[in-house]
Amino acid sequence: EIYGLIDELxxxxxxxxxxxxxxxxxxxxxxxxxxxxxxxxxxxxxxxxDLSMDSLLKYASGGEVEQ
Numbered sequence: 045e046i047y048g049l050i051d052e053l054x055x056x057x058x059x060x061x062x063x064x065x066x067x068x069x070x071x072x073x074x075x076x077x078x079x080x081x082x083x084x085x086x087x088x089x090x091x092x093x094d095l096s097m098d099s100l101l102k103y104a105s106g107g108e109v110e111q
Contacts, residue, residue: 078090
């Protein structure tokens with residue numbers, strides 16, 4: 045229900061929504077851009093379509109990601 049409401053607001057009100065979540069599938073499924081943090085610091089910001097689940101998890105855990 046919440047996902048539907050967010051989607052409706054974005055489409056009908058031309059709003060941007062800030063979604064904060066530790067659930068990787070939720071973030072990948074609901075966003076256009078992702079800012080990934082680790083230990084309170086920004087690691088990377090990128091378009092969701094350019095990010096795989098594996099890369100997201102590596103960035104979030106502080107691991108190195110090959111480009």
